[in-house]
Amino acid sequence: MNTIADNIKAIENQLSQGVRLVAVSKFHPVEMVRQAYDAGQRIFGENHVQELVAKAPQLPDDIQWHMIGHLQTNKVRMLMPHVDMIQSVDSIKLLRTIEKEAARIDRTVDVLLQLHVAREETKTGFATGELLSALSVGELDNIPHVRVRGLMAMATNTDDQQQIEREFQLVNDTFRLIKDEFYAGHDEFDQISMGMSDDWPLAVKHGATLVRVGSAIFGPRQYK
Ligand SMILES: *Cc1c(COP(=O)(O)O)cnc(C)c1O
16 A cells, blocks of 8 residues: 555645645544655645634744635634634635734734635635636735735636636636736746646646645545
8 A cells, every 4th residue: 555655745746836735634633744844845735713722832833834714703803823824715705814813912824815716606706707807806915914916716627628727727827918918927826726636737737836735745635
């Protein structure tokens, strides 16, 4: 059986330069995160606030924790001391809350804007038009404690590779459009987070700079 270290090494060997691996450790115990850490992994993704907040203090300080799941505004305060990047910003209200809570503890936090491109209605995120109009009317202005680093997205859960590739390319096109229109000259707007265990090579092909991989590193999750 492959170890966590083997799995990380295998993925790292295939990643292009400039693409970073987010190890998605949700539902996996601290000991498994530690094994990944010992193999050199430093970026970890969680999708529940309680789980991230419980794990972070038990693990080394140089881990970068990324929040990748839907985030409720009333959990932002609890999350803020522990998180390095919030990838799952899916509303202006959430963005404003993040600004307020980051300011309250005098820090700056990186975020990605989550774009809804999948066919499933259950997946959260901004519709493209909604995000573009929010940007146009200045709803993302005046957030000095937030650094908008780019976009995050999830493809439809399907075996249709062409569908997945179309969605990833759409994210890439939207990233470029937003960069040119609203973040030209902002070097920090440079990240596209997309791709999971089954589709990360396709995501990289279409411009991902962060891939979020869980089961291909840690094995199947045990949902309790
Ligand atoms: C769980 C999760 C992943 C990782 O999924 P795997 O299929 O286990 O690689 C990636 N992104 C998000 C948002 C997730 O919730």
